[in-house]
Amino acid sequence: MAKVTIDGVEIEVPDGTTILNAARSVGGDIVPPAMCYYSKLEGSGGKCRTCLVKVTQGSTNDPRPMPKLVPSCRTNVMDGMVVENTTSPDVLEARKGVVEFLLINHPLDCPICDQAGECDLQNLGYKHGKEATRYEEERRTYEKIDIGDKIKLHMDRCILCYRCTFVGEQLTDERKHGVINRGDHAEISTYIEKNIDNEFSGNMIDVCPVGALTDKTARFGSRVWFTKPMDAHRNCTSCSGKVVLWMKGEEVLRVTGRKDQYGEVDSFICNTCRFDKKDAKEWTIEGPRHINRKSVISANHYEHLKEIKEDIVKYQKQIAEKINKG
Numbered sequence: 001m002a003k004v005t006i007d008g009v010e011i012e013v014p015d016g017t018t019i020l021n022a023a024r025s026v027g028g029d030i031v032p033p034a035m036c037y038y039s040k041l042e043g044s045g046g047k048c049r050t051c052l053v054k055v056t057q058g059s060t061n062d063p064r065p066m067p068k069l070v071p072s073c074r075t076n077v078m079d080g081m082v083v084e085n086t087t088s089p090d091v092l093e094a095r096k097g098v099v100e101f102l103l104i105n106h107p108l109d110c111p112i113c114d115q116a117g118e119c120d121l122q123n124l125g126y127k128h129g130k131e132a133t134r135y136e137e138e139r140r141t142y143e144k145i146d147i148g149d150k151i152k153l154h155m156d157r158c159i160l161c162y163r164c165t166f167v168g169e170q171l172t173d174e175r176k177h178g179v180i181n182r183g184d185h186a187e188i189s190t191y192i193e194k195n196i197d198n199e200f201s202g203n204m205i206d207v208c209p210v211g212a213l214t215d216k217t218a219r220f221g222s223r224v225w226f227t228k229p230m231d232a233h234r235n236c237t238s239c240s241g242k243v244v245l246w247m248k249g250e251e252v253l254r255v256t257g258r259k260d261q262y263g264e265v266d267s268f269i270c271n272t273c274r275f276d277k278k279d280a281k282e283w284t285i286e287g288p289r290h291i292n293r294k295s296v297i298s299a300n301h302y303e304h305l306k307e308i309k310e311d312i313v314k315y316q317k318q319i320a321e322k323i324n325k326g
């Protein structure tokens with residue numbers, strides 16, 4: 001075991017744990033944001049630099065500070081390590097720079113983007129971004145690509161986190177796509193189209209931290225904050241069958257995996273559950289899903305709609321009684 005102190009909080013974690021996962025074991029504000037790391041995808045992380053932290057003491061044996069900020073998703077803790085995240089002005093300044101870089105090419109089309117309201121970059125931008133861009137050059141643009149008949153790729157919005165390529169590599173039979181070219185010419189290869197044959201390819205949509213990969217069966221169906229996420233399950237022979245139904249009235253607009261407070265799915269779901277089961281009768285609905293993440297989808301939460309309705313009925317009765325009494 002190794003003892004590590006993050007933002008003044010001392011924790012003990014198994015050797016080989018990354019700083020990010022050590023922070024996640026405590027939770028709360030000491031957890032650095034992560035745009036490319038995904039605990040369920042092996043090899044992910046180390047691409048976006050949003051999780052940078054400052055190591056002010058390397059270990060008990062070698063207390064020298066690390067000379068540069070380090071990516072917490074790729075740096076393992078050492079016994080006696082001292083880490084600063086939100087308590088370091090250097091980290092907060094660097095994070096602002098990272099957000100600015102991520103937004104150099106990412107279009108600010110949130111008003112029409114399906115991911116708005118549940119977008120990691122949008123949340124990161126609100127927390128660490130500047131109010132205006134200093135970028136004057138033309139942004140790179142791409143044609144939208146159909147990845148099979150169910151997934152749409154908006155390469156303009158891609159932040160090259162590589163998560164979808166790990167889905168291709170680790171959840172489908174064989175890897176048929178990746179990132180081609182380098183620098184600002186880098187893009188997700190259209191070979192990704194071939195993965196659509198696989199029953200788990202739809203998980204690319206769930207792991208994408210921005211609106212670059214969207215579900216064509218649900219695109220432009222509704223703003224996410226107008227829908228009710230409901231936990232539901234069905235007997236499925238391919239996956240756990242445990243999903244979230246995003247409903248409007250009785251209509252199922254979208255089916256996704258169940259995500260935790262870090263935006264990661266609990267378990268990957270199959271394409272049949274995701275794309276083909278849009279009738280509420282095909283599901284056993286468990287109840288409203290609690291959204292833990294700080295996001296617009298957790299505001300105005302409908303979880304308490306039942307209590308609100310009961311309160312309204314109670315007040316209506318009280319008003320009616322007062323009127324009757326004159």
Ligand code: SF4
Nearest residue numbers: 158159161162164208
């Ligand atoms: S399409 Fe989405 S998941 Fe794939 S690399 Fe781009 S941002 Fe990441």
Ligand code: FES
Nearest residue numbers: 046048049051073
């Ligand atoms: S989450 Fe660590 S570099 Fe992206």
